[in-house]
Amino acid sequence: MTQVTKPRELSSPERLQAFTDAVVAIALTLLILPLMESVGELADHDGTTAEWLSEEQYALLGFVLSFVLIAVFWMHHHRLFKKVRHVDSGLLWLTVAWMFTIVVMPVATSLSTQMKSDWAQPLVYIGTLFATSLMLLLARVYLRSHPDLHDMDAAEMTSGIRAGAIVSGLFLAALVIALALPNAGNLPLLLMLLSEPLQRLANRRDRRTLPQR
Numbered sequence: 001m002t003q004v005t006k007p008r009e010l011s012s013p014e015r016l017q018a019f020t021d022a023v024v025a026i027a028l029t030l031l032i033l034p035l036m037e038s039v040g041e042l043a044d045h046d047g048t049t050a051e052w053l054s055e056e057q058y059a060l061l062g063f064v065l066s067f068v069l070i071a072v073f074w075m076h077h078h079r080l081f082k083k084v085r086h087v088d089s090g091l092l093w094l095t096v097a098w099m100f101t102i103v104v105m106p107v108a109t110s111l112s113t114q115m116k117s118d119w120a121q122p123l124v125y126i127g128t129l130f131a132t133s134l135m136l137l138l139a140r141v142y143l144r145s146h147p148d149l150h151d152m153d154a155a156e157m158t159s160g161i162r163a164g165a166i167v168s169g170l171f172l173a174a175l176v177i178a179l180a181l182p183n184a185g186n187l188p189l190l191l192m193l194l195s196e197p198l199q200r201l202a203n204r205r206d207r208r209t210l211p212q213r
Contacts, residue, residue, distance in 0.1 A: 013084045016095060020081075023099045024074045030106035031063050031070075034114060062113035065186075066105055073102065073132055080140065080160070086149045090142055098135035104128050112186060122178030125186060130171035137164035159203070166198050 035056060042052050053060075077098065084091070105128055112125040140161045143150050152160070174188035181188075 013081055013087055016087055016092065017078065017081045020077060020095060020099055021074075024070060024102055027102050027105055028067060028070055031066055031109055033106075034110050035059055035063060059113040062109050065189075066109040069129060070102060070105055073136065077136060080136070080143075083150045083152045083156075084143070085151060088146070088149065090146070091139065091149060094135060094139045094142055098132065098139065101128055101132040101135060105132075117182075117185065119179065119182045122175065122182075122184075122186060122188070126171065126175040126178055126189065129189075130168060130175055133164065133168040133171050137161065137168050140164050162202055163195075163199050166202070167192075167195055170195055170198075 038056050038059070039052060042055070087095075108125045108128045112121045115121065140157065143152070144157050144161065170191045174191045177188040177191075178184055178186070
């Protein structure tokens with residue numbers, strides 16, 4: 001008699017999602033620490049709020065950008081795991097890798113806003129963003145090959161993978177441009193504005209290719 005092998009569940013999706021929520025919350029909190037330190041340093045020299053805003057304007061922009069990007073990554077990860085019903089070792093390690101890239105973001109942000117500009121800054125900052133998006137894309141690809149782990153239908157899975165591929169591709173393109181043009185800094189990240197239009201274009205093309213009933 002043939003036995004059906006069930007995936008070995010190492011952690012419930014709810015417990016893993018709670019863990020990722022905590023990691024993201026800590027990463028978001030760590031983003032603000034350099035700014036808190038700069039407030040204390042300026043206060044010791046009788047500085048003013050206006051001086052602090054002027055001196056830390058780039059650090060503030062970096063904080064806001066990284067905060068928003070991490071929040072967006074978290075939302076996509078949260079939506080994905082709403083459909084996950086089981087967690088095996090492969091999905092667990094992909095999630096751990098995703099969390100690693102999230103934890104690195106505060107360091108990458110500080111390097112890009114507080115250090116002297118050099119060619120390595122976009123490599124670390126944009127490279128970390130690319131790695132984060134890639135880990136989430138690989139998780140979707142893994143789930144597609146393991147249908148017993150989730151409740152997503154084929155269309156939803158295909159749409160998610162395509163969206164993830166577009167985001168990862170844009171981050172990779174931004175990284176290549178930043179390395180080719182070191183003086184551009186993080187400006188190549190403006191390519192991410194193309195994400196939504198490209199996804200809409202892909203969805204429109206799919207609707208056109210669907211057989212008419």
